[in-house]
Amino acid sequence: xxxxxxxxxxxxxxxxxxxxxxxxxxxxxxxxxxxxxxxxxxxxxxxxxxxxxxxxxxxxxxxxxxxxxxxxxxxxxxxxxxxxxxxxxxxxxxxxxxxxxxxxxxxxxxxxxxxxxxxxxxxxxxxxxxxxx
Amino acid sequence: xxxxxxxxxxxxxxxxxxxxxxxxxxxxxxxxxxxxxxxxxxxxxxxxxxxxxxxxxxxxxxxxxxxxxxxxxxxxxxxxxxxxxxxx
Numbered sequence: 001x002x003x004x005x006x007x008x009x010x011x012x013x014x015x016x017x018x019x020x021x022x023x024x025x026x027x028x029x030x031x032x033x034x035x036x037x038x039x040x041x042x043x044x045x046x047x048x049x050x051x052x053x054x055x056x057x058x059x060x061x062x063x064x065x066x067x068x069x070x071x072x073x074x075x076x077x078x079x080x081x082x083x084x085x086x087x088x089x090x091x092x093x094x095x096x097x098x099x100x101x102x103x104x105x106x107x108x109x110x111x112x113x114x115x116x117x118x119x120x121x122x123x124x125x126x127x128x129x130x131x132x133x
Numbered sequence: 134x135x136x137x138x139x140x141x142x143x144x145x146x147x148x149x150x151x152x153x154x155x156x157x158x159x160x161x162x163x164x165x166x167x168x169x170x171x172x173x174x175x176x177x178x179x180x181x182x183x184x185x186x187x188x189x190x191x192x193x194x195x196x197x198x199x200x201x202x203x204x205x206x207x208x209x210x211x212x213x214x215x216x217x218x219x220x221x
Contacts, residue, residue: 110175
C-alpha cells in the first residue's frame with residue numbers, strides 16, 4: 001500500500017471504527033476515524049482521504065452514512081466511497097449506489113475478504129493517481 | 134456451528150408455506166446487534182488466526198462482551214414478544 005494513501009472510517013461504533021482503521025494502518029495506509037457524520041465531513045474537508053469507508057445506520061450521529069455520502073459527492077466525485085453496513089435490503093443498496101457509492105459491503109465480513117476488497121480499491125486508487133501524474 | 138435441529142428443514146418449509154412475517158422492528162433490533170457484534174468478533178478472531186498471534190486481552194474482553202450482548206438482546210426480544218408477556 002502506498003504510504004500516502006489516506007483512509008477515513010466512519011462508524012458510530014467506536015470499536016468497529018478502531019478495528020477497521022487498524023486493518024488499514026497495518027497495510028501501511030494513513031487512517032482517520034470518527035463515530036460522527038458531521039465530524040467525518042470536517043475530517044474529509046481537512047484531509048481529503050482517498051478512500052472513505054462509511055457505515056449507513058448511525059442513529060447517534062448527526063448525519064447518517066447516506067447523508068454523509070451525498071455531502072461528499074456534492075464536492076468530490078473522485079475519492080472512493082465504500083459502504084460498510086449491516087443493511088442488506090435492495091432499496092438501501094440502490095440508494096447508496098445512486099448517491100455514488102463505489103462499493104457496498106455487508107457486515108459481517110471476514111477479515112480476508114475485507115482485506116481483499118481494500119487491496120483491490122487501493123490498486124485502483126494507486127493506478128488512477130499514477131495516471132493523473 | 135450448532136447441529137441443525139432435526140425438524141429445521143420442515144420449520145423452514147412451514148414458515149414459507151404459512152407466510153409467517155416477522156415484525157420489521159424485530160429484524161431491526163436483531164440485525165443491528167448481531168451483525169455489528171459478530172463483525173467485530175470475527176475481526177478479532179481472524180486477526181489473531183491469520184497473524185498467528187494470541188488475542189490481546191482487551192480484544193478478548195471486547196469479544197466476550199459482544200457475545201454476551203447478543204444473548205442479552207435475544208432474551209430481551211423473546212421476553213417482549215412471547216404470548217405470556219404480551220398478555221400482561
